[in-house]
Amino acid sequence: MKTTKKLTIRDIAGAAGVSPATVSLVLNGKGDISGVTRTRVLEAVARLNYVPRSAKGSGEGGSETLRFLKISKHGHTVNRDHSVFISDYIDGMSAEAIRRNYTLEVVSFEGQSISAIAESLTGAPIRGVIALGTELTEDDIRLIQGVGFPTVFIDTFYDVVDANFVDMNNEDAVYKVLSRFRAHGFERIGFVASHVDTTNFRLRQDAFFKNMARLGLKVREDDVLSIESTHEGAYEDTRMLMEGGLDLADCYFCTNDIIAYGFMKALKEFGVQVPADVSIIGFDNLPQSATTEPPLTTIEVSKRKIGYLAVTILDDLINASENQPSVKMLVGADLVLRASDGRDVPRPAPTRLRVAKQLPAE
Amino acid sequence: MKTTKKLTIRDIAGAAGVSPATVSLVLNGKGDISGVTRTRVLEAVARLNYVPRSAKGSGEGGSETLRFLKISKHGHTVNRDHSVFISDYIDGMSAEAIRRNYTLEVVSFEGQSISAIAESLTGAPIRGVIALGTELTEDDIRLIQGVGFPTVFIDTFYDVVDANFVDMNNEDAVYKVLSRFRAHGFERIGFVASHVDTTNFRLRQDAFFKNMARLGLKVREDDVLSIESTHEGAYEDTRMLMEGGLDLADCYFCTNDIIAYGFMKALKEFGVQVPADVSIIGFDNLPQSATTEPPLTTIEVSKRKIGYLAVTILDDLINASENQPSVKMLVGADLVLRASDGRDVPRPAPTRLRVAKQLPAE
DNA sequence: CTCGCGCTTGTTTACTAAACATGGGGAGGA
DNA sequence: TCCTCCCCATGTTTAGTAAACAAGCGCGAG
Structure with missing residues (x-):
C-alpha cells in the first residue's frame, strides 16, 4: 500500500x-492532448506538488529542450507594446516544438550584454536555440552562434552572414503597401522612418525606396520623416514636425503600428x-489597430508561421548528420484593409489636381 | 436499411x-495500426470487394501525388550538361515525399508553352506541384500558380511575386567567391556573365556588383564579360574575345561551371x-569540376536540401486549413577549394605591381 | 550490507468513442 | 422531367484509454 505521502501519477490522474x-x-x-485537458493535468500536478519517481535533480527532459x-x-x-507578437512567435514555436517532442523554454534578457547571453548558453542542457534577433547586430549574431548550438534567428535577416534566419518579407510587404497607395492615385507617397536602427526597420526603409522605384514612383526627400519609435516619442516628434510647418504628403507608410498611432x-x-x-498605413497589425480612430490599415505578418518554421529549421539542424547549408526564409505578409488608407473616403483637397493613373488589377 | 449490395466501412469493420x-x-x-490488424482489415476489404463511396475511377492513390x-x-x-543537378533536386524531393507518404511523379516539358503546361495540370489527380523555375519568367510563374494547385518553385526567385520559392542563396555564395579572391590579394576581379537571361544568372550578376561594393572592391567595366552558356559557345566566345586582344583581369568568377570549362x-x-x-572560380560543383585541368574551385549548392525543403513547404501548403503566407527560402552554399583559384600558385606577373591588402580572417 | 526478486510506477502502443465533415440521395416544387 | 435543397449516411479525425511493456525501487533473506 502506498503511503499518503508519496504521490504517483495515478493520484494525479484521479x-x-x-x-x-x-x-x-x-x-x-x-x-x-487538448489544451483543456493538458491544463487540468498540469494544475493537478502543481496543486499536489507531484514529483515523478525517476525525477533527476534538475535535468528533467533537458536533453530535448529548445x-x-x-x-x-x-x-x-x-x-510591452509588442508583447503580442512575441507571444505569437512563442505560440508558433511552442506548438511545433511539442509536436516534435521538444520542450520550449523561454529565457528573457533585458539590457544584458550579448557575451553574458552567450555565456548563459554554455553547458546548458538544451538541444538548440532560437534567438529573437530584432535588436541584434551582425556581430551579436556571430557571437551567439559561436557558442556552438544549432541556432535559428527570427525577426531579423542579414545578407552574407552564414546563419539561419526566419523573418518577415519586408520587401514584398512594402510593395503591397505602395501598390495600394498607387491604386488610390496618390502622387506624394511619404515614409515615416524610425530613429531606432533595427534590421527590419532598415529593410523596410530600403524596401520603400526600392519599391517606389520599381513602381515608377518618385520619392520627395522631405516626404521621408524620421521619428521616435515609442508611442509617446512618435507623437511628440510629429507634433514638432507639424509645428515646424510640415508640408504633408498625400499618404504615409509608417515603419510600424506604434509609430503610426x-x-x-x-x-x-x-x-x-x-x-x-x-492616408496612413502601418505595419504589424497589433490588436489595437482595429480600434484606433480611424481603424488602421496595416500589414499583417504571420508571426506564428515564423515561429513554426523556426522550429522546423532548427529540428533539421539538430537532427542533421552532416554540416548543413544555412537557410534563410522570408515569410510573406498580407495587407489588412481598414479605414486609414483612404479607400472609401475621397480626399477633399480641391487645391491640388490629382492625376489618375492606370490602376493595377486588384 | 442498407442492402446487401452496398457495402460500407462498417461492414468491413464488423x-x-x-x-x-x-x-x-x-x-x-x-x-x-499494427501489421496484424492492418492485414486483417485489408483482407476483409478484398474478400468483400469493398469500394469506398467516394472512390474515383482511376484515382487510386492519385490524390497523394506530387x-x-x-x-x-x-x-x-x-x-544534359546539368542533368546531375536536376537529379539531385529529384533525390531530395523524392526522399522527403516518400517520408511524407506522397508519390513524386516527374513530368518533363521541352519547348512547350507555359499555357500548355498549365493546361496539363488542369484536372490532374495530384495534390501539389513543384516547378523547376530556372527558365521561367514572372508571368510564367503566375500562370502556373493560377491553375490553383499548391505550388512551390525551385531554382528561381522573384521579389514581390506572391509565390513560394526555394532557391540557392546566390548573394551569400558570390560573397564567398569574392572574399576568396580578395584574400588572394587580387585587384582586378572579373566576372564572366552569360548571354542567357535566367533568374539565377541575373541574381548572380547582381550579387557580383553588390558584393564588390560591400567588400570595397572596384569593378572595371571591361572585366565583366558575357559569353554563351553552353560549353561550346563559351569556348568559341572566349576564343573570339582573346583574338580581339582581351586584357585579362587577375581572376574571374564565372556564372556557372559549364561557362568556366x-x-x-x-x-x-x-x-x-x-x-x-x-584564377577562375565557377558555380555549381558539377562532378566534372573535380577532374578539369586544373580542378575547378567552385560553389557547391545543396540541391538535395532544396528539393527536401520544397516538399516540406508544399506539404504545409497542402495541409493548411487556411490561406498561408508565401514563403521564400534561400539555401546557403559552400566554396569548394581546388586548384583553379590560385591559392598555392603565385601569379608570375612581374610587370604588374600587386598591392597587398589586409586579409580578412579565413 | 548486498543481492535478487517482485511489485510499483511510468511509458508506450494501438485501438475506439464520439464528434465532425462531406456528399449522395430523396423529396418536393416548378 | 429536371433542378434545388435538406437530411442523413458514410467516412474521417480527434483525443482519450486499456493493456502491455519497461525500468527501477524497495523489501526480504542470507
Whole structure:
C-alpha cells in the first residue's frame, strides 16, 4: 500500500479526472492532448506538488529542450507594446516544438550584454536555440552562434552572414503597401522612418525606396520623416514636425503600428483628418489597430508561421548528420484593409489636381 | 436499411473485428495500426470487394501525388550538361515525399508553352506541384500558380511575386567567391556573365556588383564579360574575345561551371595558365569540376536540401486549413577549394605591381 | 550490507468513442 | 422531367484509454 505521502501519477490522474496514460502523455508532451485537458493535468500536478519517481535533480527532459532567447538590448522595439507578437512567435514555436517532442523554454534578457547571453548558453542542457534577433547586430549574431548550438534567428535577416534566419518579407510587404497607395492615385507617397536602427526597420526603409522605384514612383526627400519609435516619442516628434510647418504628403507608410498611432494622434491635434487629408498605413497589425480612430490599415505578418518554421529549421539542424547549408526564409505578409488608407473616403483637397493613373488589377 | 449490395466501412469493420475508425485509418495509412490488424482489415476489404463511396475511377492513390514539372523552355540551362543537378533536386524531393507518404511523379516539358503546361495540370489527380523555375519568367510563374494547385518553385526567385520559392542563396555564395579572391590579394576581379537571361544568372550578376561594393572592391567595366552558356559557345566566345586582344583581369568568377570549362579551355589554347596567369572560380560543383585541368574551385549548392525543403513547404501548403503566407527560402552554399583559384600558385606577373591588402580572417 | 526478486510506477502502443465533415440521395416544387 | 435543397449516411479525425511493456525501487533473506 502506498503511503499518503508519496504521490504517483495515478493520484494525479484521479485528481485531474483522466487516465494515468494521459498524465504521462501530458508530462512528456506526447500524444494528442487538448489544451483543456493538458491544463487540468498540469494544475493537478502543481496543486499536489507531484514529483515523478525517476525525477533527476534538475535535468528533467533537458536533453530535448529548445531555448528561446527573448533578447531586448535597448527596449525600443522589444517591449510591452509588442508583447503580442512575441507571444505569437512563442505560440508558433511552442506548438511545433511539442509536436516534435521538444520542450520550449523561454529565457528573457533585458539590457544584458550579448557575451553574458552567450555565456548563459554554455553547458546548458538544451538541444538548440532560437534567438529573437530584432535588436541584434551582425556581430551579436556571430557571437551567439559561436557558442556552438544549432541556432535559428527570427525577426531579423542579414545578407552574407552564414546563419539561419526566419523573418518577415519586408520587401514584398512594402510593395503591397505602395501598390495600394498607387491604386488610390496618390502622387506624394511619404515614409515615416524610425530613429531606432533595427534590421527590419532598415529593410523596410530600403524596401520603400526600392519599391517606389520599381513602381515608377518618385520619392520627395522631405516626404521621408524620421521619428521616435515609442508611442509617446512618435507623437511628440510629429507634433514638432507639424509645428515646424510640415508640408504633408498625400499618404504615409509608417515603419510600424506604434509609430503610426503616435503619428496619427499628433496629426489629429493639428486638425489633420485621416484618411481625408492624409492616408496612413502601418505595419504589424497589433490588436489595437482595429480600434484606433480611424481603424488602421496595416500589414499583417504571420508571426506564428515564423515561429513554426523556426522550429522546423532548427529540428533539421539538430537532427542533421552532416554540416548543413544555412537557410534563410522570408515569410510573406498580407495587407489588412481598414479605414486609414483612404479607400472609401475621397480626399477633399480641391487645391491640388490629382492625376489618375492606370490602376493595377486588384 | 442498407442492402446487401452496398457495402460500407462498417461492414468491413464488423468483418475484420475492429471499429470503423480503424478501417478508415488503415485505408488512409494513418494512425498507429499494427501489421496484424492492418492485414486483417485489408483482407476483409478484398474478400468483400469493398469500394469506398467516394472512390474515383482511376484515382487510386492519385490524390497523394506530387508532380515535379521539369521545364526547359529554351534548353540553354536545363539540358544534359546539368542533368546531375536536376537529379539531385529529384533525390531530395523524392526522399522527403516518400517520408511524407506522397508519390513524386516527374513530368518533363521541352519547348512547350507555359499555357500548355498549365493546361496539363488542369484536372490532374495530384495534390501539389513543384516547378523547376530556372527558365521561367514572372508571368510564367503566375500562370502556373493560377491553375490553383499548391505550388512551390525551385531554382528561381522573384521579389514581390506572391509565390513560394526555394532557391540557392546566390548573394551569400558570390560573397564567398569574392572574399576568396580578395584574400588572394587580387585587384582586378572579373566576372564572366552569360548571354542567357535566367533568374539565377541575373541574381548572380547582381550579387557580383553588390558584393564588390560591400567588400570595397572596384569593378572595371571591361572585366565583366558575357559569353554563351553552353560549353561550346563559351569556348568559341572566349576564343573570339582573346583574338580581339582581351586584357585579362587577375581572376574571374564565372556564372556557372559549364561557362568556366569553356572559358578555361579557350584560355589554355592562347597560352594562358590557370591559375598562374588568371584564377577562375565557377558555380555549381558539377562532378566534372573535380577532374578539369586544373580542378575547378567552385560553389557547391545543396540541391538535395532544396528539393527536401520544397516538399516540406508544399506539404504545409497542402495541409493548411487556411490561406498561408508565401514563403521564400534561400539555401546557403559552400566554396569548394581546388586548384583553379590560385591559392598555392603565385601569379608570375612581374610587370604588374600587386598591392597587398589586409586579409580578412579565413 | 548486498543481492535478487517482485511489485510499483511510468511509458508506450494501438485501438475506439464520439464528434465532425462531406456528399449522395430523396423529396418536393416548378 | 429536371433542378434545388435538406437530411442523413458514410467516412474521417480527434483525443482519450486499456493493456502491455519497461525500468527501477524497495523489501526480504542470507
